[in-house]
Amino acid sequence: QQQVKQSPQSLIVQKGGISIINCAYENTAFDYFPWYQQFPGKGPALLIAIRPDVSEKKEGRFTISFNKSAKQFSLHIMDSQPGDSATYFCAASLQFPGNTPLVFGKGTRLSVIA
């Protein structure tokens, strides 16, 4: 059972454009939704995270939009740059209580072309 479904599998965006990656989750008990960025040969690194008490969080060019009723959240990368080319994973977990392990989506390979 895949608890977090991510789409698209791959994405090509022009430099300066907006990259949008979507995720849907099943477990309504999840209360922490991070996005991780992974470059080849490296471990995932936290990009931005959100809790379900807010509908949007912005950090620089990265924004998470969260729709609790639809059980969906998305990552928007504004003014996409070639350096953003990486694989992005959404994830979810239960933090209160217990800090449970992250459940990851299958990833989106983003290519930003000049």
Place this chain on the structure above:
Amino acid sequence: DTGVSQNPRHKITKRGQNVTFRCDPISEHNRLYWYRQTLGQGPEFLTYFQNEAQLEKSRLLSDRFSAERPKGSFSTLEIQRTEQGDSAMYLCASTLGTAMNTEAFFGQGTRLTVV
């Protein structure tokens, strides 16, 4: 470097051999997680520790997999009688383990190739 450290970075082994990987978490982190990542997939949770206590191990892929964290610091993941299907990236992550400190820091992983 004060991040999560994993050794070795790469391991090539023959089918049937045993392998052991080591993870050194960030020093003040009391939670340590092991994940497996296969090509084109997201990390898949295997097991985790709170200090030296193993809180969940039912997700280990088979009884050939075992993990320890004997003194609540570094951890080892052992795979016995390796199979070609064990080829993957094995990732370690650590967190402070408190409800308000949720960021999981990942190491660079150990890439296992079973030939």
